[in-house]
Amino acid sequence: MPRSFLVKTHSSHRVPNYGQLETQRGGSGSCAACDRLLLPFQRPDTAAPAAPQDGDPIVPCLPLPCNDEGWGVPGPAPLEPNPVPHSSQVPGAPPGGSVRPLQRPPRWLLPPTRAPGADEAPGQQLGGEDGGQAPGGFHSLDGPGASPAAPRAFPCRLCEKAPTSLGALKLHVRTHTLPCVCAVCGKAFSRPWLLQGHVRTHTGEKPYACPHCGRAFADRSNLRAHLQTHANTKRFPCTGCAKTFSRGSLLARHVESGCLAPGSRRSAP
DNA sequence: CTGGGGAGGGGGCCC
DNA sequence: GGGGCCCCCTCCCCA
Numbered sequence: 001m002p003r004s005f006l007v008k009t010h011s012s013h014r015v016p017n018y019g020q021l022e023t024q025r026g027g028s029g030s031c032a033a034c035d036r037l038l039l040p041f042q043r044p045d046t047a048a049p050a051a052p053q054d055g056d057p058i059v060p061c062l063p064l065p066c067n068d069e070g071w072g073v074p075g076p077a078p079l080e081p082n083p084v085p086h087s088s089q090v091p092g093a094p095p096g097g098s099v100r101p102l103q104r105p106p107r108w109l110l111p112p113t114r115a116p117g118a119d120e121a122p123g124q125q126l127g128g129e130d131g132g133q134a135p136g137g138f139h140s141l142d143g144p145g146a147s148p149a150a151p152r153a154f155p156c157r158l159c160e161k162a163p164t165s166l167g168a169l170k171l172h173v174r175t176h177t178l179p180c181v182c183a184v185c186g187k188a189f190s191r192p193w194l195l196q197g198h199v200r201t202h203t204g205e206k207p208y209a210c211p212h213c214g215r216a217f218a219d220r221s222n223l224r225a226h227l228q229t230h231a232n233t234k235r236f237p238c239t240g241c242a243k244t245f246s247r248g249s250l251l252a253r254h255v256e257s258g259c260l261a262p263g264s265r266r267s268a269p
Numbered sequence: 270c271t272g273g274g275g276a277g278g279g280g281g282c283c284c
Numbered sequence: 285g286g287g288g289c290c291c292c293c294t295c296c297c298c299a
Binding site for chain 1: 285286287288289290291292293294295
């Protein structure tokens with residue numbers, strides 16, 4: 001998903017284009033970020049679903065604003081027509097103009113820089129230094145838990161992670177508190193844009209279209225993966241059999257399940 | 270077994 | 285320092 005749902009236009013530099021998705025709902029909860037995620041929706045009795053799917057009824061999706069406690073704040077649902085066109089209706093023509101112009105070369109076009117072992121599970125990357133903590137709360141946000149000589153670490157009490165900055169810790173804590181809640185299904189997310197991406201699973205909005213085949217995606221990352229399927233040369237070659245794959249996961253699965261050639265391990269990013 | 274889509278998590282960069 | 289945005293990555297599932 002979505003790693004990137006927020007299509008920015010030229011005229012709104014640094015201004016999230018939430019306007020595409022905003023409702024007329026005024027006021028709201030205490031989480032400004034989530035307030036901006038309030039989406040218009042189609043009243044079932046007045047508007048046809050944009051992307052109906054079998055067994056997946058389109059229902060109004062109104063992410064609840066969240067409060068500081070990490071719980072949604074219920075409120076009356078606004079009833080506004082959905083002005084957001086769905087790119088699936090017009091392949092190749094994402095709403096809001098297009099995919100946001102890149103301000104810098106995407107990393108996926110740059111030479112690989114990842115260090116070996118970067119594919120380890122997140123929970124395995126950081127470990128140990130805070131192992132004695134009991135769950136039940138977070139470290140206070142008033143200082144690092146590591147020694148002054150060591151790199152600053154702000155360990156989380158609910159997991160082994162120890163972000164290197166207070167801001168990172170706060171961000172990480174959100175992965176536990178999950179303050180952004182979908183009003184449709186109740187699923188909670190750590191960040192507003194994660195919620196927005198999830199909301200698209202309800203609305204069927206797919207702003208990212210493939211320039212080659214016109215297929216639309218709700219998630220830019222998924223579009224990027226799809227673009228690999230059009231590439232003549234895949235990004236992930238097997239050093240054992242020289243076969244290339246569009247995704248690292250496919251290469252890994254290939255190596256684990258079949259290619260036993262010496263040196264057959266992931267060599268691309 | 271392989272290819273691909275859908276969905277989600279988390280860190281880094283920039284303003 | 286914080287928030288917004290982007291990117292990379294993984295997992296799951298299906299054909």
